[in-house]
Amino acid sequence: MDKIRIRGGQRLEGQIPISGAKNAALPLLAACLLTDETLVLRNLPHLADIATMTHLLAQHGAELSMAGEHPGGGHMGHVLKLCAAHIASTEAPYDIVRKMRASVLVLGPLLARCGQARVSLPGGCAIGTRPVDMHIRGLETLGAEIELDDGYIVANAPDGLQGGVVVFPTVSVGATENMLMAATLAKGEVVLENAAREPEVADLANCLNQMGARIEGIGSDTLRIQGVARLSGTDYSVLPDRIEAATYAIAAAITGGDVELLGAQSETMEAVIAALEQAKVTVERTDCGIRVRADGATALEGIDVTTAPYPGFPTDLQAQMMTLMTVANGAAMITETIFENRFQHVPELMRMGADITVKGATAMVRGDHDGLHGAPVMATDLRASVSLVLAGLAARGETTINRVYHLDRGYERLEEKLSGCGADIARLVE
Numbered sequence: 216m217d218k219i220r221i222r223g224g225q226r227l228e229g230q231i232p233i234s235g236a237k238n239a240a241l242p243l244l245a246a247c248l249l250t251d252e253t254l255v256l257r258n259l260p261h262l263a264d265i266a267t268m269t270h271l272l273a274q275h276g277a278e279l280s281m282a283g284e285h286p287g288g289g290h291m292g293h294v295l296k297l298c299a300a301h302i303a304s305t306e307a308p309y310d311i312v313r314k315m316r317a318s319v320l321v322l323g324p325l326l327a328r329c330g331q332a333r334v335s336l337p338g339g340c341a342i343g344t345r346p347v348d349m350h351i352r353g354l355e356t357l358g359a360e361i362e363l364d365d366g367y368i369v370a371n372a373p374d375g376l377q378g379g380v381v382v383f384p385t386v387s388v389g390a391t392e393n394m395l396m397a398a399t400l401a402k403g404e405v406v407l408e409n410a411a412r413e414p415e416v417a418d419l420a421n422c423l424n425q426m427g428a429r430i431e432g433i434g435s436d437t438l439r440i441q442g443v444a445r446l447s448g449t450d451y452s453v454l455p456d457r458i459e460a461a462t463y464a465i466a467a468a469i470t471g472g473d474v475e476l477l478g479a480q481s482e483t484m485e486a487v488i489a490a491l492e493q494a495k496v497t498v499e500r501t502d503c504g505i506r507v508r509a510d511g512a513t514a515l516e517g518i519d520v521t522t523a524p525y526p527g528f529p530t531d532l533q534a535q536m537m538t539l540m541t542v543a544n545g546a547a548m549i550t551e552t553i554f555e556n557r558f559q560h561v562p563e564l565m566r567m568g569a570d571i572t573v574k575g576a577t578a579m580v581r582g583d584h585d586g587l588h589g590a591p592v593m594a595t596d597l598r599a600s601v602s603l604v605l606a607g608l609a610a611r612g613e614t615t616i617n618r619v620y621h622l623d624r625g626y627e628r629l630e631e632k633l634s635g636c637g638a639d640i641a642r643l644v645e
């Protein structure tokens with residue numbers, strides 16, 4: 216299995232192009248099931264999770280073709296044409312869903328378009344139990360009949376989905392996206408209250424409107440959808456990945472570097488930028504994105520961070536921020552409120568010399584700008600893995616990161632982007 220080897224201590228300097236957002240691309244791909252016309256998606260990142268979703272869509276009968284890449288060696292993302300003129304199967308099998316939980320996003324579109332769907336339950340994952348009860352209850356509110364059968368969600372709405380008011384008990388990105396897609400073809404008005412406000416949800420809603428959907432309240436916590444009889448195809452570009460951009464912002468900061476993140480959208484990153492500025496990292500908006508500078512780890516300040524749904528500080532950056540705090544001056548308190556088991560990077564960071572104490576959902580980090588040293592490490596999910604890459608960049612000596620497949624799920628050409636700015640990082644192919 217491949218490994219990543221990092222020799223730490225290099226200051227990062229240069230430019231990093233930001234890819235299309237994985238978590239926007241996945242629901243946008245699923246949206247192709249809502250129409251018999253062609254959906255063209257641009258700026259798609261080249262990632263394992265995107266390949267898993269396209270594999271699932273092909274098995275539902277969608278025809279996919281690569282429409283080439285933008286000039287510049289593919290740095291501007293891939294273009295994919297998807298046409299689900301005929302749905303060959305309304306079943307999302309366990310073998311695909313177990314690889315990627317976001318597969319459950321086909322449930323809403325299949326049910327809305329075909330009046331039926333059989334989708335494997337995703338099960339738990341490394342960061343938490345992650346139930347899908349809100350997806351199921353939301354669809355039931357729109358008139359679907361749903362049973363759980365042998366590990367599958369079996370949903371039926373032979374006369375189509377109806378209007379209704381869905382109040383989510385807690386904010387869920389995936390449940391909002393599934394309901395949004397289902398609601399576009401419902402008979403009547405659907406109101407989604409306490410909806411997720413993440414930019415990726417807004418990206419999906421904007422694309423759906425371009426396909427002929429009637430969604431109002433985009434970007435707010437109340438989405439109002441007037442169902443339409445059919446959606447058409449469109450041509451849509453995926454928004455830049457705010458989590459990838461912020462990860463590289465932290466890479467610049469932790470190495471005392473100076474990096475411009477090309478294409479990064481600062482307006483989707485306000486909580487993160489505020490946290491970085493509080494930690495004494497300099498962030499400037501430029502014509503091409505954002506520029507991030509720090510005067511070396513000695514200048515960084517420990518800060519307290521609590522994760523929250525958007526526009527709060529993202530859970531998908533908690534591990535990376537914690538790594539930054541391990542080299543900052545003073546103490547930092549990091550509290551995780553979204554997932555119950557998202558501190559798996561802590562023992563690995565401690566093996567690299569970090570001083571961290573966990574109590575329940577809070578980690579107390581005592582920073583030391585010279586505290587990290589290289590070590591062989593591994594992690595059980597994407598963001599935990601990349602937090603170890605960040606630690607490796609700052610550490611004295613050599614770090615090897617095992618289980619690289621986690622990184623390949625969410626960071627396109629990670630080694631290339633970092634080595635382009637001076638990092639000593641290589642993939643060891645075994």
Ligand code: EPZ
Nearest residue numbers: 238317345346347348349350386387388389531553554597
């Ligand atoms: C999305 O997952 C992202 N994935 C995650 O990114 C991200 O961490 C998460 O949102 C939170 O921002 C994609 O967009 C593909 P949720 P999702 O439903 O939609 C609970 C990454 O690293 N919940 O917003 O699955 C749930 O257990 C990944 O890129 C229920 O209880 O997350 C969690 O505690 C990991 N019942 C909370 O809600 C439900 O029916 C928020 O989860 C649904 C969710």
